[in-house]
Amino acid sequence: MKGKLKDYIYRPEYECMTRSEMENLQSERLRKTVEYVYRNCAPYRAKMDEFKLKPSDIKSVQDLYKLPFTVKHDLRAAYPFGFYSAPKSEIVEVHASSGTTGKLTVVGYTQNDIDVWAEIAARSLAMAGVTKDSLVHVAYGYGLFTGGLGAHYGAQKIGASTVPASAGNTIRQLTLLRDFGATHLCCTPSYAIFLGTEIQKAGMDIKDFSLIGGAFGAEPWTYQMREELERLLNIDALDIYGLSEISGPGVSMECMQKSGSHVQEDHFIPEIIDPETLEPLPFGSEGELVFTTITKTGQPLIRYRTRDLCTITNEKCACGRTTVKMSKVKGRSDDMLIIRGVNVFPSQVEAAIMNVAGVSPHYMIYVDRINNLDVMEIDIELAGNLSPDRVSDIETIRKKVETEVNSYIGLSARIKLCESGSIRRSEGKAVRVIDRRE
Amino acid sequence: MLVKQLSVFMENRPGRLFNLTNTLGKEGIDFITLSIADTKDFGIVRFIARDNEKAYKILKNAGFTVGITELIGVEVSDRPNALAEVVALMDEEKINIEYLYSFVLTSQNTAKILMRIEDTDRAIKLLQEKGIKLLSEKIL
Numbered sequence: 001m002k003g004k005l006k007d008y009i010y011r012p013e014y015e016c017m018t019r020s021e022m023e024n025l026q027s028e029r030l031r032k033t034v035e036y037v038y039r040n041c042a043p044y045r046a047k048m049d050e051f052k053l054k055p056s057d058i059k060s061v062q063d064l065y066k067l068p069f070t071v072k073h074d075l076r077a078a079y080p081f082g083f084y085s086a087p088k089s090e091i092v093e094v095h096a097s098s099g100t101t102g103k104l105t106v107v108g109y110t111q112n113d114i115d116v117w118a119e120i121a122a123r124s125l126a127m128a129g130v131t132k133d134s135l136v137h138v139a140y141g142y143g144l145f146t147g148g149l150g151a152h153y154g155a156q157k158i159g160a161s162t163v164p165a166s167a168g169n170t171i172r173q174l175t176l177l178r179d180f181g182a183t184h185l186c187c188t189p190s191y192a193i194f195l196g197t198e199i200q201k202a203g204m205d206i207k208d209f210s211l212i213g214g215a216f217g218a219e220p221w222t223y224q225m226r227e228e229l230e231r232l233l234n235i236d237a238l239d240i241y242g243l244s245e246i247s248g249p250g251v252s253m254e255c256m257q258k259s260g261s262h263v264q265e266d267h268f269i270p271e272i273i274d275p276e277t278l279e280p281l282p283f284g285s286e287g288e289l290v291f292t293t294i295t296k297t298g299q300p301l302i303r304y305r306t307r308d309l310c311t312i313t314n315e316k317c318a319c320g321r322t323t324v325k326m327s328k329v330k331g332r333s334d335d336m337l338i339i340r341g342v343n344v345f346p347s348q349v350e351a352a353i354m355n356v357a358g359v360s361p362h363y364m365i366y367v368d369r370i371n372n373l374d375v376m377e378i379d380i381e382l383a384g385n386l387s388p389d390r391v392s393d394i395e396t397i398r399k400k401v402e403t404e405v406n407s408y409i410g411l412s413a414r415i416k417l418c419e420s421g422s423i424r425r426s427e428g429k430a431v432r433v434i435d436r437r438e
Numbered sequence: 439m440l441v442k443q444l445s446v447f448m449e450n451r452p453g454r455l456f457n458l459t460n461t462l463g464k465e466g467i468d469f470i471t472l473s474i475a476d477t478k479d480f481g482i483v484r485f486i487a488r489d490n491e492k493a494y495k496i497l498k499n500a501g502f503t504v505g506i507t508e509l510i511g512v513e514v515s516d517r518p519n520a521l522a523e524v525v526a527l528m529d530e531e532k533i534n535i536e537y538l539y540s541f542v543l544t545s546q547n548t549a550k551i552l553m554r555i556e557d558t559d560r561a562i563k564l565l566q567e568k569g570i571k572l573l574s575e576k577i578l
Contacts, residue, residue, distance in 0.1 A: 387505025
C-alpha cells in the first residue's frame with residue numbers, strides 16, 4: 001500500500017560523507033583506477049599516450065577533465081573482450097547490451113565488480129524500504145540484460161526473499177505477486193503499468209496484494225507516469241538508474257523525496273558535459289551524463305559517455321544523504337528525433353500527453369517523410385475508464401492532446417486515438433518511436 | 439424514465455466491429471438496437487442489449503472502452519410525420535438534440551425514438567406535458 005514504505009540509509013559512512021571526504025576518496029580511487037587501466041588495458045594506454053597523458057598527471061578529481069572520453073563505439077571496436085583490464089581468468093560474469101545497430105556491447109565483471117554491483121543495488125533497494133523481511137519480485141528479464149540480476153543481487157545482499165520471476169507471462173506474474181505476498185516489485189515502469197492495468201482483467205483485486213513499493217528503471221519515465229503507476233499498484237514507485245557498461249541498475253536511485261536520484265559517488269564519478277562542445281558543465285546545467293568507474297576491476301571505464309541527458313545537483317537532500325542527485329533522464333542524445341529541424345525527445349511527448357485527462361500513458365510515435373516533409377503521428381490509447389458517447393467529447397480530447405504536444409515540442413503532430421490495449425506492450429524496454437524516414 | 443444505452447469507442451479499421459459483436463454474441467448477448475457514429479479515425483458504437491449490465495461487464499473485462507449513457511425514449515405511432523412532430527416540440531423550446539435514432543417493432547405498430555439531449559430534465563417535462571409516451575428500459 002502506498003505510504004507504508006520505510007526507507008533507510010544502507011551505508012551511511014559512504015552515503016552521508018561530507019563533500020571534502022567524498023572528493024578525497026574519489027581522488028584516491030581515481031588515481032588507482034587510471035594507473036590500473038593504463039597498465040592493463042591496451043585501448044586506454046593507446047588513448048592516453050595519444051593525449052600525452054601519464055597516470056601521474058591525474059592527481060585528483062579536479063584533473064578528471066584532462067582524460068579522454070570513452071564511447072560505446074570504443075567498446076564495440078574491441079568486441080568481444082578487448083576492453084578488459086583484468087585477465088580473462090578473473091572475469092566471473094559477462095553481460096551484453098544490444099544496440100539498434102551493429103554489435104553487442106560486452107561488459108565483463110570480476111567478483112569484485114559483482115560485489116560492488118550488489119552493494120549499490122542494496123543501497124538502492126534500501127531507499128525503497130527493502131529489508132530482510134521483504135519479498136522482492138524481480139520481473140526484469142534475467143540474462144545478458146543487467147536488470148534482472150542487478151535487482152536480484154541487491155535484494156539478496158539485503159537478505160530479502162527474492163523471487164526471480166523474470167519477464168513475460170503476465171497472468172503468472174500477477175498470480176505470484178498476489179499469492180507470495182510480494183512487498184516490492186522491480187521491473188520497467190511501462191511493464192509495471194501494464195501489470196497494473198491487467199489486474200482487473202485477470203479478475204483480481206489490488207486489495208489482495210501486499211505491495212508497498214518498487215524500483216523501476218531501464219527506460220526513461222516521467223513524473224506523470226509515476227502517478228499512474230502508483231495509482232494502479234497502490235505503491236510508492238521509485239526510479240532506479242543504471243547501465244550495463246558502468247554497472248547494472250543501482251548506479252543511482254531515487255530516495256523517498258522523489259526529486260532526483262542519488263549517484264553512488266564513491267563508486268562512480270558523474271559529470272555533465274555539453275554533448276556538442278564536450279565541455280564539462282556546472283551543477284544544474286542540462287547536458288550529457290558521463291561516468292568514470294573508480295572501484296571496478298574487470299572493465300573500468302573512464303569518462304564514459306552515457307548519451308543520457310539530465311542535470312546533476314548538489315543541493316542538500318532532506319533524506320540525509322549527501323551524494324549528488326541526477327534528475328530524471330530527459331532522453332538520450334541518440335534517441336533524439338530531429339523533426340523539421342526541431343529536436344524532439346519522446347519523453348517530452350509523454351509529458352505532454354500525460355497532461356490530458358482521458359488518455360492513457362501508452363503511445364507510439366511514428367515519423368514519416370511525405371513529399372520531403374517530416375510528418376509526426378502520435379498514436380495514443382484512450383483511457384479505459386472513459387465513457388465514450390459523444391463524438392465531440394472524443395474530438396475534444398484529441399484536440400487537447402494536439403495542443404499540449406504542440407506547446408511542449410513546438411511542432412504539430414497528427415494525433416490518433418486508439419482503443420485501450422491496442423498499442424503493443426513491451427515486457428522489456430518500451431519501444432516508443434518508429435522512424436520510417438529513409 | 440430514461441433508457442440505458444452502451445457506447446463503445448472503436449478505431450475505424452477492419453475487424454473491430456466483428457470483435458465487438460462476436461465478444462458479446464458468443465456470450466449470448468442479444469442486441470435490441472445498434473448504431474454507429476463514425477469519423478475518419480474512430481467510431482462510437484451505441485447499442486442497447488437485452489441485458490445491458492451483463493454486456494457492460496463482458497466488455498469491461500475484455501478491455502473495451504465502454505460507458506453507459508441515459509437516453510430519452512419515446513413511443514409514437516408508426517405513421518408519416520410522427521417523428522417530425524416530436525422534433526418540432528423540441529425545436530419550439532430550443533432544446534438541442536445531440537443525436538437521435540429510431541426503430542420500429544412491426545409486431546406493435548409503433549415506432550420508438552431514442553434521443554440524447556443536452557437538457558434532459560427540461561425535455562422530459564415538456565414531453566410529459568404534451569402527453570407523449572416515454573419509454574423506460576423495461577418497455578423495450
